[in-house]
Amino acid sequence: MGAMISHPTSPDSPDGDVRDRAPLEADLFEARTRRLLDAVGNRLEEALRVVEDQLRFRHGLHAAPRAWRELRHEAAALRRSMTGAHPLPLSRDVASDPGHPGRTPQVTPHLGPDAVLQANVARAREAIRSLEEEYRRIDPQAGRSAERLRYRIYAHESAALGFLARREKLATARLYVLVTSHLAKGTAEQVTQSALEGGAQVIQLREKEMEGREFLALAERLRALTHAAGAVLIINDRVEIAALSGADGVHLGQGDILPLAARRILGPDAIIGLSTHEPAEAARAAVEGADYIGVGPIHLTKTKEHREAVGLGYIAAAKEVSDLPAFAIGSVTRKTIDSVLEAGAERVAICTGVIAEEDVRAAAEFYRTRLDAHARERSGVE
Numbered sequence: 001m002g003a004m005i006s007h008p009t010s011p012d013s014p015d016g017d018v019r020d021r022a023p024l025e026a027d028l029f030e031a032r033t034r035r036l037l038d039a040v041g042n043r044l045e046e047a048l049r050v051v052e053d054q055l056r057f058r059h060g061l062h063a064a065p066r067a068w069r070e071l072r073h074e075a076a077a078l079r080r081s082m083t084g085a086h087p088l089p090l091s092r093d094v095a096s097d098p099g100h101p102g103r104t105p106q107v108t109p110h111l112g113p114d115a116v117l118q119a120n121v122a123r124a125r126e127a128i129r130s131l132e133e134e135y136r137r138i139d140p141q142a143g144r145s146a147e148r149l150r151y152r153i154y155a156h157e158s159a160a161l162g163f164l165a166r167r168e169k170l171a172t173a174r175l176y177v178l179v180t181s182h183l184a185k186g187t188a189e190q191v192t193q194s195a196l197e198g199g200a201q202v203i204q205l206r207e208k209e210m211e212g213r214e215f216l217a218l219a220e221r222l223r224a225l226t227h228a229a230g231a232v233l234i235i236n237d238r239v240e241i242a243a244l245s246g247a248d249g250v251h252l253g254q255g256d257i258l259p260l261a262a263r264r265i266l267g268p269d270a271i272i273g274l275s276t277h278e279p280a281e282a283a284r285a286a287v288e289g290a291d292y293i294g295v296g297p298i299h300l301t302k303t304k305e306h307r308e309a310v311g312l313g314y315i316a317a318a319k320e321v322s323d324l325p326a327f328a329i330g331s332v333t334r335k336t337i338d339s340v341l342e343a344g345a346e347r348v349a350i351c352t353g354v355i356a357e358e359d360v361r362a363a364a365e366f367y368r369t370r371l372d373a374h375a376r377e378r379s380g381v382e
Contacts, residue, residue: 036134038088041079044127048072050120055160058113061323064163064286067156071149075128078145082138114164121157128153158260159286162268163323166291169232169248169271170325174371176202176349177364178236179222181210184355191355192222196229198364200354204251206236219245234273239265249273251294254281259289273327276318277310283321293322294349297330298340312343319344337367341374 048071056065079088128150136143177192177200184191192203203226207215219235223246226233234251235242239262242250249271250262259272266272274290276282277297285293295318300309309330318326328345333353340348350367357363 033134033138034088037079037082037131040127040130040134041075041088044075044124044131045072045079047120047123047127048075051117051124051160054113054117054120058117059164063283063321063323064156064160067287068160071124071153071156074149074152078135078142078149079131082135082142117164118161121153121161124153125150125157155287158289162289163286163291166269166271167325170202170292173201173232173325174347174375175200175364175368176204176327176347177354178204178206178349178351179355180206180208180351181218183352185358185360188218189221189225191360192225194360195354195364196225196231198354198361198366199368200231200364202232202234202349204234204236204349205247206251206351208236212238212241215241216244219247223247232271234271242266242270249291251275252290259285259291261289263289276322278314279317279321282318282324282326285322286324290324292325292327293318295326295328295345296349298328298343299331299336312339315340316344332367334366337370341370346375346378347371 048068052065052068052072055061055068082088128146132143132146132150135146177195179188179192179195181188186194188205195203203222205215205219205222207218210218215238219233219241223233226248232249233245233247234249235245235247236251237253237256239250239257241247243266249266251273252259252262253275254277259274262272263270271291272289273292273294274281274285274288275294275296276285282293282295295315297309298312298315315326315328325347326345327347327349328340328343329349331353332340332348332350337348348367348371354360354363354367
């Protein structure tokens with residue numbers, strides 16, 4: 001049975017000790033408390049539902065709406081646990097509600113679709129805090145549950161709004177090329193320029209053994225090349241190199257600092273990628289602050305010799321639990337590209353399949369052409 005609404009007993013409370021009141025006064029106090037819980041609980045669940053619907057139908061996402069639906073169900077369950085023997089709506093008095101449309105000024109229209117989302121996320125935050133304070137007074141355990149729910153709302157708010165704010169930078173990116181000097185046919189600058197000319201949209205500078213000064217100087221040179229081509233430059237692991245070179249962002253592994261921590265250094269506009277190797281990691285990535293995920297290694301690869309291949313099945317599994325752009329990685333070659341695309345990939349990250357080829361530009365052009373054709377096939381555009 002759910003927790004019954006109790007009354008404050010401190011004589012210092014503005015309402016005094018309800019045990020000393022006449023029965024009618026005590027009943028009035030309880031009715032007002034129940035009306036508060038009903039009204040604010042409704043506001044919370046309504047706001048969560050609007051966010052869920054906006055993410056699902058307007059933005060076409062699937063994983064994020066499920067997360068917001070879970071928050072809504074948790075809020076509803078918490079409210080039901082507080083009703084006692086009588087459902088809260090029995091205490092509802094719509095006609096005398098100060099917020100009734102007949103008593104409030106004309107509502108200011110939203111300025112756009114994103115404003116609808118932002119306004120309702122804000123409503124949810126405000127409502128859960130109001131409920132938390134009331135729950136703490138009535139039932140400390142329920143108050144702690146409300147606090148945990150509030151922090152989950154905070155985390156999902158950051159993930160949803162951050163994704164929507166930065167999504168355009170990767171919206172059409174399909175070909176991601178990793179540049180590692182010791183694997184390249186030519187210098188890092190030469191293979192980067194050729195890959196860009198062949199259609200690479202994202203370049204990752206990945207130099208595990210290079211000293212800091214040399215790495216920074218190389219990153220700055222590649223920043224100039226990618227900027228001129230309108231492409232994105234990502235630095236592998238080294239957050240300080242990404243910040244100092246003016247790169248667009250950083251790519252992190254599961255053992256590195258969290259994306260949210262990297263964003264404190266790189267700022268709100270940085271693009272932060274995260275390697276994932278199993279569905280649980282992909283599912284957490286957005287809330288941890290990532291803007292895209294690496295999915296793999298699909299096959300064994302020279303750049304990740306320490307890690308077992310996860311197989312083609314992980315491509316669909318990762319997409320099922322994450323809305324983030326997902327780049328399949330791990331020995332994506334001319335021989336394997338079709339099977340990778342058939343497994344559900346729409347974006348790929350390639351290292352030696354481009355930079356170790358005799359004709360780097362032609363290699364990049366091959367993959368970009370294949371990816372674009374696959375995208376047209378999926379959309380039904382000839």
